[in-house]
Amino acid sequence: MTEAKFHGRRDPIVSAVDVSDGAPSGDRIAAILFQLLLEVVQRQHPEIAPVLAGESVIKSASPETLSRIFQAHGIWFQLLSIIEQDAAMTERRQTESERGEQAVPGTFANAIAKAAKLGVAAQDLGEKLALTRVRPVITAHPTEAKRVTVLEKHRRIYxxxxxxxxxxWTPRERAGIIDQLRDEIELLWMTGELRLEKPSVEQEVAWGLHFFHETLFDGVPELLKKLDRALQRSYPGEHFALSHFFQFGSWIGGDRDGNPFVTNRVTRRALTANAIASLRYYEQRLLQLMRSLSIAERALPPPAGFREALNRALAESGEGPEIALRNPGEPYRQFLFCVHRKLKATLALYEGARPSASPYISADDLIADLAVTEEALAESGSVGLALDLVRPLRWAVEVFRFRTVRLDLRENTTRLTQTLQALWRSMHTEADGEPPAHDSKEWKAWLLAELARPHSGPSIHRSLPPEAEETLGMFKLARDQNEEFDREAFGSFVLSMTRSAADVLGAYLLAKEADLYHDATRVEACNLPVSPLFETITDLRAAPAIMRELLSLPLVRRSARMQGGTQEVMIGYSDSNKDGGFLSSNWELAKAQDRLTKIGAEAGIPISFFHGRGGSVSRGGAPTAQAIAAQPAGSISGRLRVTEQGEVVSFKYANKGTAAYQMEMLGASVFEHALISERAAPALRAEFEEAMEALSGASHAAYAGLINHPDLLTYFQSASPLDEISMLNIGSRPARRFGARSLSDLRAIPWVFAWAQNRHVITGWYGVGSGVASFLDVRKERGLALLRRMFAESELFRMIVGEVEKTLGLVDLDIAREYAGLVYDDDVREAIFGMITAEYALTHKMILKITEEDEIGQRFPSYRSRLEHRLPTINKINREQVELLRGFRACTNELSKEAYKSNLLLSINCIASGLGATG
Structure with a gap:
């Protein structure tokens, strides 16, 4: 490239973008990025620039041109998301600058100030703080359509x-930043959008750890610092012991439910990768700390206690004189060198190399060494250095230990029952026949009898099928964690598809067979927490009776007390929505939590909840603070686990500022619910509860009428890219649990994903109109007045209405009708689409009756503005997708079919990027 060409490439945009007026506004930022993208497109593929600029429409484009059009629009949607995140961060900073940190919703300063204003005593606050546990759990559910390399470019653009x-900046310096932005956009343009192969589980593990390296390792200590500052501001002079209340969990590498690629070998590798990630981070931070603490002994003589610790460390190292000579007169560097030496040896151990020194036995020892350094600096008068330099690293080790995350194990009851049946056969002769039916009294009696047997160590079973050996081996791997990994390397065992108490007892029995029991004076308890997952409407309704039975059993009670004093229950938003519709799902989830909370209180074993939320509204993806505020009073009590899936992870944690706010908002919302909501909010009024029950019943009936229609699956497969979505290589897990082709076996993620792509989006609103209309038919004007009062006073009902409004904004019946045109059977098409259009009109009308607005979504100007910027382009891509689906399905030539497939998958990616969510 010649010098002239180099400058010629840059001059047009520098002249087009005014860089002389200081820091640009949000609108100018958007204009700059669009100009930069347009320049890249004009240089690379000038024929599509007019389409991107909106000056022409897509007409008879070649496959290559069409793919570039999709790519250009997809990149613009990605840039819009980055702009929106940046704008939200800028707005929060402005609010804090003008009105103070306490004025920013979702911050610890805001929540703690509210508690102080309500008269919450410092002692009560401290007790709540000690019990608080907040744990987002990162999952590799196949909803992330962006590769890690793309996420890295997004991060640099942000x-x-x-x-x-x-x-x-001067105009010259600002122009230089714009040049860098252009380069990143050009690199984004030249980076492949689609994965050529499905990711392996190991790649998914690396994807999850990417966010810790980018933002989370540094972010959690900063989070604790914000809480400490908020407490001191609102409760001056009080001392609060800050626990490591905020930790991360993960399912990546431990979630076997329907994923044949997650094996015990894979789980072991995931545990190792998790450990190495944390150790490498500590090593980097220790090196920085060693460079910083170049404190001469004559300038700041260390306390006697530190001197003793240093002498021990030097003696234990075996190289004391050499270390002292390397850093003469600098005791803090000498001590940290010994710490670093042991940490490197620990890292070598996990990496499979031979350690050159004695490694740390556990993270506790590293924490103790950092505490020695921190206390010595503080005792010597350098409190600022102790708090600002050493304490963040100590906090990080307390939170992440030698594991980064707590890895959950998950499997479904079908696989566990098969394993237990294999164990039964190994314990019996052929003359005993086959094991009892898994839902029989005899089966439960056998489980209880085996659990009552005195624990005598791991059992040996011969001739188990490979699948059963693998499942039992999963529990054995959890048993061995203390020998190979951090003692907190595992979180809990999540049992999906829990239908009965016997299902959970089966998990306890497998844990016992794997020697996962603690036996203190012959009183047994399970070391691994078992968390039943209730997913469907039927399961949620059965959950209270199941948990009442389980909490009456001494083994379960002892185990819960040994594991921290609570029994965790996981509740599923996705399958309950797929099963019962949006309104009914939310109400059944609320009822289940309320009843389970009371059962835990009666049993003396509090129940904590693990919320299985997804990214879309249909899968529980409401705004964090609003979703937590809408939970039943007393159901959180400072303890919350929640899944973070797919595109939600990158949206929340890819950028430092956004990650910091999202973590703080989650932690602060949990505090606020525990400190304020439970004492300020009255119990749900009986009339509200009765109304919700009636609304839910009628809504569920309408929704069931649709999903139980004999032709719905035929319509859905034809009028959406349901089957084609499975071709996207965005997750290692199959779209169906057991490979069947029924609607009931279809996972919730592709169910939601496909309905969003075809702009029906029934998962976020269908049945609500019928529910409200039925209620008003009976209650008339008094009923409408009640619903309006609920809308004003009930956090739950207001959230439901608001999320329905937002979802209706995504629906486009004209485009939906074009997808319906892909259904060849006229009768099927007219029957199903007719039901959807009628329910949409009714829901639209009923929502406006409740909100008393002139238009749907009038309360959400920012959201409407966001859609206005995106929907016109999404609509164009939708129409192209319809034609691509038609051509792809009709094509018999493999070469042509491949061209259709590539563009079809690009269109799915593009629409998902525009909507901001997949499943």
Whole structure:
């Protein structure tokens, strides 16, 4: 490239973008990025620039041109998301600058100030704080349509935008930042959008750990610092012991439910990768700390206790004189060198190399060494250095230990029952026949009898099928964690598809067979927490009776007390929505939590909840603070686990500022619910509860009328890219649990994903109109007045209405009708689409009756503005997708079919990027 060409490439945009007026506004940021993208497109593929600019429409484009059009629009949607995240962060900073940190919703300063204003005593606050446990759990559910390499480019663009907004730059420096932005957009353009192969589980593990390296390792200590500052501001002079209340969990590498690629070998590798990630981070931070603490002994003599610790460390190292000579007169560096030496040996151990020194036995020992350094600095008068330099690293080790995350294990009851049946056969002769039916009294009696047998160590079973050996081996791997990994390497065992108490007892029995029991004076308890997952409407309704029975059993009670004093229950938003519709799902979830909370209180074993939420509204993806505020009073009590899936992970945690706010909002919302909601909010009024029951029943009936229609699956497969979505290589897990082709076996993620792509989006609103209309037919004007009062006073009902409104904004019946045109059977098409259009009109009308607005979504101007920027383009891509589906399905030539397939998958990616969610 010649010098002239180099400058010629850059000059047009520099002249087009005014960089002389200081930091640009949000609108100018968007204009700059669009111009930069347009320039890249004009240079690479000038024929599609007019389409991107909106000056022409897509007409008879070649497959290559069409793919570039999709790519250009997809990149613009990605840039819009980055701009929106940056704008939200800028707005929060402005609010904090003008009105103070306490004025920013979702912050610890805001929540703690509210508690102080309500008169919450410092002692009560401290007790709540000690019991608080917040744990987002990262999952590799196949909803992330972006590769890690793309996420890395997004991160760099975000950071450049933050730099561009700084007022200190000269026009020359600002132009340089714009040049860097252009380069990143050009690299984004030249990076493949689609995965050529499905990711392996190991790649998914690396994807999850990417966010810790980018933002989370540094972010959690900063989070604790914000809480400490908020407590001191609202409760001056009080001392609060900050626990490591905020930790991360993960399912990546431990979630076997329907994923044949997650094996015990894979889980072991995931545990190793998780450990190595944390150790490498500590090593980097220790090196920084060693460089910083170049404190001469004559300038700051260390306390006697530190001197004793240093002498021990030097003696234990075996190289004391050499270390002392390397850093003469610098005791803190000498001590940290010994710490670093042991940490490197620990890292080598996990990496499979021979350690050159004695490694740390556990994270506790590293924490103790950092505490020695921190206390010595504070005792010597350098409190600021102790708190600002050493304490963040100590906090990080307390939170992440030698594991980064707590890895959950998950399997379904079908696989566990098959394993237990194999164990039964190994314990009996052929003359005993076959094991009892898994739902029989005899089966439960056998489980209880085996659990009552005195524990005598791991059992040996011969001739188990490979699948049963693998499942039993999963529990054995959890048993061995203390020998190979951090003692907190595992979280809990999540039992999906829990239908009965016997299902959970089966998990306890497998844990016992694997020697996962603690036996203190012959009183047995299970070391691994077992968390039953209730997913469907039927399961949620059965959950209270199941948990009442389980909590009456001494083994379960002892185990819960040994594991922290609570029994965790996981509740599923996705399958309950698929099963019962949006309104009914939310009400059944609320009822189940309320009843389970009371059962836990009666049993003396509090029940904590693990919320299985997804990214879309249909899968529980409401705004964090609003979703937590809508939970039943007393159901959180400072303890919350929640899944973070797919695109939600990258949206929340890819950028430092956004990650910091999202973590703080989650933690602060849990505090606020525990400290304020439970004492300020009255119990749900009986009339509200009665109304919700009636609304839910009628809504469920309408929804069931649709999903139980004999032709719905035929319609859904034809009028959406349901089958084609499975071709996207966005997750290692299959779309169906057991490979069947029934609607009931279809996972919730592709169910939601496909309905969003075809713009029906029934998963977020269908049945609500019928529910409200039926209620008003009976209650008339008094009923409408009640619903309006509920809308004003009930957090839950207001959230449901608001999320329905937002979902209706995504529905486009004109485009939906074009997808319906892919259904060849006229009768099927007219029957199903007719039901959907009628329910949509009714829901639209009923929502406006309740909100008394002129238009749907009038309360959400920012959301409507976001859609206005995106929907016109999404609509174009939708129409192209319809034609691609028609051509792909009709094509018999493999070469042509492949061209259709590539563009079809690009269109799915593009629409998902525009909507901001997949499943």
């Amino acid at each position: 950071r450049l935008l933050v730099e561009l907004e700084q007022p200190r």
